[in-house]
Amino acid sequence: MNAGYLGLPTVVNNVESFVAAAMIMEQGADWFLSRGTETSTGTKLLSISGDCAKPGVYEYPFGTSIRKILEDCGADDPQMVQVAGAAGTMIGETDFDRCISFDDVATGGSFMIFDRSRDLPEIIGNFIAFFVHESCGFCTPCRVGTSLLQKRFDKLLSGRASRLDLEKMQQIGTLMKVTSHCGLGATAPNALLDSLKNFPSMYEDRLASTQFEPAFILEDALQEARTLADSGAKS
Numbered sequence: 001m002n003a004g005y006l007g008l009p010t011v012v013n014n015v016e017s018f019v020a021a022a023m024i025m026e027q028g029a030d031w032f033l034s035r036g037t038e039t040s041t042g043t044k045l046l047s048i049s050g051d052c053a054k055p056g057v058y059e060y061p062f063g064t065s066i067r068k069i070l071e072d073c074g075a076d077d078p079q080m081v082q083v084a085g086a087a088g089t090m091i092g093e094t095d096f097d098r099c100i101s102f103d104d105v106a107t108g109g110s111f112m113i114f115d116r117s118r119d120l121p122e123i124i125g126n127f128i129a130f131f132v133h134e135s136c137g138f139c140t141p142c143r144v145g146t147s148l149l150q151k152r153f154d155k156l157l158s159g160r161a162s163r164l165d166l167e168k169m170q171q172i173g174t175l176m177k178v179t180s181h182c183g184l185g186a187t188a189p190n191a192l193l194d195s196l197k198n199f200p201s202m203y204e205d206r207l208a209s210t211q212f213e214p215a216f217i218l219e220d221a222l223q224e225a226r227t228l229a230d231s232g233a234k235s
């Protein structure tokens with residue numbers, strides 16, 4: 001479509017808000033206020049995907065629990081729900097009674113379900129890689145922080161991490177949240193930080209050692225430079 005309202009170029013930004021406004025005009029403010037909670041009135045559209053029998057777009061009043069949503073869409077073995085996308089909130093089983101609302105689990109609408117067949121570290125590693133790619137590079141906390149997190153996390157995935165790596169990832173992620181220039185860097189470590197808090201045993205199981213292990217081997221890292229220098233000297 002290349003023309004909209006009155007045949008002119010038209011942008012409709014946030015259809016959900018426009019629909020809510022139209023419904024309020026039609027049904028009245030009291031009708032709208034009767035849905036949701038005192039501090040989060042109205043309803044929320046959720047785009048539900050992942051490991052469930054009935055994925056799709058659902059509408060719920062604010063204040064609905066994660067557990068109720070999982071039951072409705074036929075998620076019979078949920079391990080984790082990622083609410084609000086890669087930069088959102090990672091909810092584990094012990095938090096399934098938390099609710100969708102502005103003051104609890106806020107979301108733009110994405111609701112991704114992962115069951116127990118899924119490898120959580122692999123999922124978190126994908127989120128981290130996504131933000132390494134998405135960082136525009138303007139500010140140091142995000143540009144360097146996302147790469148440092150990826151290096152530490154790769155170390156964990158390859159079975160070489162120690163408890164120090166977990167502490168460092170926690171520190172780097174926390175620093176990124178308060179020092180990044182924009183929301184992307186401030187939210188990039190969310191999945192990692194949530195998973196460190198909600199799934200500690202998952203990390204413990206992956207540790208090679210509780211003692212310090214270097215993030216890289218200096219000798220190996222220098223080898224490539226030596227090889228290049230040797231070949232340059234001979235030519």
Ligand code: SF4
Nearest residue numbers: 137138139142182185
């Ligand atoms: S936080 Fe924002 S401005 Fe800074 S590097 Fe990341 S995307 Fe760019």
